[in-house]
Amino acid sequence: MPVPALALLGLLQQPAQSPAAAPSPVARIVVSPSDPVVAAMDTLRLTGRALDAQGNEVPGVRVRFQQAGGWFExxxxxxxLVRAGATGMLPVAAVAVVPGTRPFVERVGVRMVPSAAARVAVEGLPATLVVGQRxxxxxxxxxxxxxxxEDRVxxxxxxxxxxxxxxxIVVAAAPGRAVLTAEAGSAxxxxxxxVVATRVASVEVSxxxxPAAGWRTGDVLRFRAxxxxxxxxxxxxVTPTWSFSPGQGQIDPDGAFVGYExxxxxVTASLGDRSATAVVTLAARDVRRPATIVGRLPRERxxxxxxxxxxxxxxAYLGSGGGGDVMYAIDISNPAAPTVTDSIxxxxxxxxxxxxxKDGKHLVFTxxxxxxxxxxxxxxxxxxxxHPKVLSEYTETVTAGVHSAFVYTQPKHGxxxxxxxxxxxxxHVxxxxxxxxxKEVATWKTPRPDFAGDAGRSLHDIDVQDGLLYASYWNDGLVILDVGNGVKGGSPSNPVLVSQFKYDLNDMYRQVEAAGGPGFIRGTHTAWRHKNYVFIADEVFPSEGVKGAPANSAAGGRAYGRLQVIDVSDMQNPKSVAWYEPEMGGVHNVWVAGDTLYMGAYNGGFRAxxxxxxxxxxxxxxxxxxxxVHTADPAGRVKNTPMTWGVVVRDGLAYVNDMYNGLWIVRMEPSKAPKPKVMQ
Amino acid sequence: MSARGPLAPALALALCAAAGPAAAQEYTVLVASEATDQIAVVRFGPRLGAGGTPAAKVETSRTVGLNPMDPDGPHGLAFAPDGRSYFVSTAHGAPYGSLWRFDAATGETLGRVELGLFPATLQVSPDGAAAYVVNFNLHGEMVPSSVSVVGLATSAGGGEELVEIARIPTCAMPHGSRLTADGSRHYSACMMDDLLVEIDTRTLAVSRHFLLTKGKEQGMPGAPMVRRGAHAGHDMGGHGMDAPKAGETVCSPTWAQPTPDGRSVYVACNKTSEIVEVDAATWALKRRIAAGDGVYNLAITRDAKLLVATNKRGRSVSVFDAASGKELARIPTLRRVVHGVAVSPDDRYAFVSVEGVGSEPGTLEVIDLATRQRVASADVGQMAGGVDVIAAARP
Structure with missing residues (x-):
């Protein structure tokens, strides 16, 4: 950055024992443009004029601009000179320095908005309509x-x-053909x-x-009309317009309905002046069940x-943090009494x-x-x-630290x-x-503008299945790479991008900013491929906890976060179809076994x-x-406070690690749910 | 870590005068622990222990940082000259670090400003108007980094706010920086370029630089040339922990300490285990002083008589007679990886931070500069680095 010019001269020229700097004569900095807006991947020039209390320009002052947040964007x-690399708000401090006086600062926010419309996507418009259909x-x-x-199309x-x-609202008035155009700017x-001539006389819905046990809450019913x-x-x-009442749920334009109660x-299908309804009764899902804590290994150091x-x-192997330099080996042959056998x-x-x-012959830790x-x-x-024994280490290109590691074997590549x-x-591979x-064979990172360097790039976790690597890339969302699957010709030594799923983290966690202020922590944290879905979970913490809360207390703050279910049946076009947010907690690491997803939900404890x-x-x-299971312990490293990290599942037992409370071995018991009511 | 500015001795003397004999003076010491995001508030008194013996006691520990899950890495630490607030640089970030300002009495956060990559050593100017923080840029490509200058500004809303008023490019891995007593010049060392860099605080620009490589010592005007890609990549000798190869001439400087009169600058050469003295007037090599193994941080007493050096590899602290360069004492430390040192405002004690290795606690060790012996210690959080001291107010 350039050295500040003469405006800063004399700032420190005062004698060493002089009193603190005098108040600035500057009372206001007028930044132009007054409501700065710049498109992503574009630039904007800000200028500033320093004015005194009478509104006169203070001579000889140069206003210096400084970023005050939004480094990722x-x-x-x-x-x-503002360079926008993404959408969002860029907080900027405009600083005026008059020699011998205190600096004066005025904050402005530069809105970084999407660049010009390049395409318009239309959904929910059937190719065939009937007369009167809306x-x-x-x-x-x-x-x-x-x-x-946000264009109005x-x-x-x-x-x-x-x-x-x-x-x-599209209205089919008469038989014939038409081309509808949706425009936003030049896109x-x-x-x-x-519009078919045939009049609809009746509609049937099913x-x-x-299923034999009947429909339950959460089941996706594919209505047909x-x-x-x-x-x-x-x-x-012809395609009807779908609606339902009463109660909570969701119905999509393709007739896929899911009820929550x-x-x-x-459920109603409407076609012009004809409609039909079908009534479905959902039973309680009744998957809730008791849990038993089979064994524990508290860790307090x-x-x-x-x-x-x-x-x-x-x-089992267990890591340590917060200054921890030990990895434990634990005999779990008796889950009621897990015993440390060795450590590194x-x-x-x-x-x-x-x-x-995979063969159990070696172990890697970070x-x-x-x-x-x-x-x-x-x-x-x-x-x-x-009794694990250290065999080797790799440090050369990752001296800064390794947060996550995924070990993966492919017949072709080893x-x-x-x-x-x-x-x-x-x-790094x-x-x-x-x-x-x-030895290192490859590196890969998400592309960013030259001016941004590594700013805003953060890779947090990795999952590999079927030769596809699912990278939780924080601001860059979910990134899928071919590392041997072959869909893009990739290999471990040549990872190739398959697709990326980005979403608006700032919008998703607006309430976190409202609670704790801007600059909060949020990003795509972990991913797990299961069938045609990838479960992605965000790590979210407010920038400030609750004021006045005792140190290390549960009152001080909480994690937030959403788990999203990404449908990757079309790998090139990942699509978010469902979500989960625990009560009073975040979404940290997940594990899927069978049809159950297990989760460490930070303050929210262990959930499945x-x-x-x-x-x-x-x-x-x-x-x-x-x-x-609320994994809190009155004798924990932090007392009476769960901070559930994650879980590994085997043979019906969940091995749950809690940052503050060590290892918990939990068994999910058979359901004791009451028999469903008979619906008439 | 900073030596106190001219206001601090005055404050200390005033406190001493009010309190009685200097021997009973107590001190408040802050230690930053990079691995645990903790600032330990330690009280040391020559009569604080049982039976009136010297003792250092951790009064409280304060958490610093934004991210409750990952370390923010507090590294540099310095009191403001009036002792009412203190500053901490947090080095880790995504990717940029920050400078924080806290109320010294309550620990309340008074401000934060984002700086460059891995903000590390910091010092507040003697008039309290600015804080100087080196952006060490520990990770990634070895490119020239910078020194940030931060001021306390009046905001449009009438409050106070930290702002960066300059970011001065210097060279690769700037480290170990100190101001002259009059605040007119700022010195920092660049580990990966083997350079000492001088900033004129009146112009906030680099005025001179000095090549420290043994046999090639040379003072030059202006800022160093940008030598992108000419560095040794990530090989920084285990951050001062690897033994140098035989015949090593590279200094790998880790600290720059001007003398109180500003006539000389001492530079710790971590690789060659020497202290280089540079004449500030002629900008020429004055002498090389043999030092302890892996000499790392430096501090000098206000009377300019004693130079205190931490020996990172040598697990010790050395006390030199500054005039003769003679090593008067080498005091072993309790744990490994010796880091920072700060001298009390009355020149009586040196407070040394020791990082420890792995799960070992960090340590604050107190050395009596009169007897040149360790007189107290206290365990603090792991990876103890930044350290500073003021005279404590009487309870």
């Missing part, structure tokens, strides 16, 4: 960077006598529409075949971090992640906070799983460790085919919920939660 240099499609404008815009019809659009989408003419013949290609719902199980032996003490102050190779600042990973031999780099936000000599079948909407509202 953009930058401003001292001359006031539908309300959505038309959304997106920028070239795929940022959603303008609709026109090539044949208003056939199909007209008013206030976003537009065209949709050909046919929810599909009910059949329109018939006066002769009772089906009219092909155990009650009757009336350090925070407890990652837990991992040996693939074949009854041995390393030059680290955090063992955040632990994982074994290091952060080494006294010589050479962090990285440690590779241990598991010749005797109860075993590799996929690492996060704390310093640069890059993915380490060849572990010779565990005694780990049912992810069977198709997933849509709010999973908590659907009463899919099965188990909750």
């Amino acid at each position: 953009g930058a401003v240099d001292t001359t006031g 539908v309300a499609p959505t038309a959304t404008a997106y920028s070239a960077q795929a940022d959603r815009r 303008r609709w026109t019809s090539s044949a208003p006598g056939v199909v007209s659009v008013r206030d976003g 537009k989408a065209t949709v050909p529409v046919t 929810p599909g075949t009910a 059949v329109a018939k003419d006066a002769q009772g013949r089906a009219i092909p290609g 155990a009650r009757p719902y009336t 350090f925070n407890t971090e990652e837990v991992w199980l040996h693939p074949t032996e009854q041995v 003490v390393s030059n680290t102050r955090r063992v955040n992640d632990v994982m074994t190779t 290091r952060e906070g080494a006294s010589d600042r050479r962090n990285g990973i440690v590779v241990a031999s598991l010749e005797d799983p109860r 075993t590799h460790v996929y690492l996060t780099n704390d310093g640069t936000g890059a993915l 380490i060849d572990l085919n010779d565990p005694s000599k780990p 919920f049912d992810v069977s079948g198709e997933l849509r909407g709010d999973l908590r509202a659907q009463a899919r939660e099965m188990v909750h």
Whole structure:
């Protein structure tokens, strides 16, 4: 950055024993433009004039601009040149320095908005309509960077006598063809529409075949509607407008309905002046069940971090943090009495992640906070799983620290460790085919504008399945790479981008900013592929806790966060279809076994919920939660406070690690739910 | 870590005068623990222990940082000259670190400003008008970094706010910085460029730089040339912990300490285990002083008689006669990885932070500069680094 000019001269020229600097003559800084707005991937020049209390310009003052937040999204240099790398708010401090006086600062916020509309996406507009049918499609404008815009989209019809659009409502007036155009700026989408001459005489609605046990809350019912003419013949290609009442739930334009309450719902399909209804009654999902704490291994010396199980032996491995330099090996052959059999003490102050190779012969754990600042990973031999021995380490390119590591073996490529780099936000791939000599074979990181450097890039966690790597890339969302699957020709030494799922973190967690102020912590934290879904969970903390709360108390603050269910059946176009937010907690690490998702929910304790079948909407509202254990301990490292980290599941037991309260071994008992009421 | 500015001795003397004999003076020491996000508030008194013996006691520990899950890494620490507030640099970030200001009595946060990559050593100017913080830039590409200058501004709403008023480019891995007693010049060392850099605080620009490599010592005007890519990558010798190779000539400077009269600058050469004295007037090498293994941080008494050096690899603290360069004492430390040192305002004690290794606690060790012996210690959070001291007010 350039050295400040003469405006700063003399700031420190006063004698050393002079009193504190005099008040600034500046009473106000007028920044132009007054309401600064810049498009993402564009620049804006800010200028400032320093005025005194009478509104006169103070001579000889240069206003210096300084970024005061929003580092992930953009930058401003001292001359006031704003570079927007993403949408959001860029807080800027305009500073005026008059020699011998205190600096004067005025805050401005630069709104970074999506760039010009580059495309318009239309959803919910059937290609075939019947006379009298009214539908309300959505038309959304997106920028070239795929940022959603707030444009009011303008609709026109090539044949208003056939199909007209008013206030976003499409009305089919007469048989014929028309092309509807949705425009935002210079972007537009065209949709050909046919209005069939056949009059709808009747509509029939059915929810599909009910399962033997009947429909339950959270089940996705695929309603179908059949329109018939006066002769009772089906009219092909027409799509009704769906609605339901009463109660809470969700119905999508394709007729997929999910109800949240155990009650009757009336689902209606409308086609022009005809409609039909079907009544479905949902029973309570009744998946809630009791839990038993089978065993515990309290840890009070350090925070407890990652837990991992040996693939074949009854041995668990447990990391430590908050200054912890130890990884424990624990005999869990008697889950009621887990026993430490050995440990590895390393030059680290955090063992955040632990994982074994698939064959159970080796183990990798991460290091952060080494006294010589050479962090990285440690590779241990598991010749005797109860007594791991250090075999090698890899530090060279990841001295800044490694937060997460994922060990993955592919027949074609052998075993590799996929690492996060704390310093640069890059993915590093380490060849572990010779565990005694780990070597780096590739690095990869999300692209950013040159001016941003590594700013805002943070890789937090990694999951690999079927040769596809799911990277939780904080501000950059979920990133899917081919590291051997072949879909993009990737390999461990040549990771290739498959797709990316970004979402508006600031908008999603507006209430966190409202509670604790701007600059809060939020980002895509973890990912887990399961069937055609990827579960992604965010780590979210307010920038300030509750004022006046006692230190280290549960009153001081809480985690927030949402788990999203991303449908990746179309891998190129990941789509969020469902979500879950625990009560009073966050969403940290997850584990999926069978049709159950297990979660460490920070303040929210250990939770498990049912992810069977198709997933849509709010999973908590659907009463899919099965188990909750509040992992607090009056004798914990932090007393009476859960901070549940994650879980590993095997043989019906959940091995739950809590940062403040050590290891918990929990069994989910059979359901004791009351028999469902008989619905009439 | 900072030596007190001219106002501080006055404050200390006033307190001493009010309290009686100097020997009974007590001190408030702050120690930053990078691994645990803790600031330990330690009280030391020569009669605080049982039976009137010297003792250091941790009065409280304060948490600093934004992220409750990941370390923010408090590194540099300095009292304001009036002792009413203190500043802490948090080095870790995503990716940028911050400078924080706290109320010394209550620990309440008074302000925060984001700075560059890995803000580390810091000092407040003698007039209290500005804080100087080196942006160490520990991770990533070895490119020239900077020194941030932070002032306390009046905000449009009438409150106070920390603002960065300058960011001065210097060289790769700036570290160990100190101001002259009159606040007119600021010195920092660049570990990866083997340079001592002088900033003129009147112009807030680099005025001179000095090459410290043994046999190639040379003073030069202006700012160093940008040598992008000419550094040794991530090999920084285990951050001062690796033994140098035989015949090593690279200084790898980790601290710059001007003398109270501003005529000389001492530089700790961590690799060659020497202290280089540079003549500030002629900007030429004055002498090389053999030092302890891995000499790391420096502090000098206000009477300019004693130079105190931490020996990072040597697990000890050295006390030198500044005039002759003679090592008067080498005091072993209780734990490994010796880090910072601050001298009490009355020149009586040196307070040394020791990082420890792994789960070892950090340590504050107190050395009596009259007897040159350790007289007290206290365990603090792990990876203890930044340290500063003021005379404590009487209870």
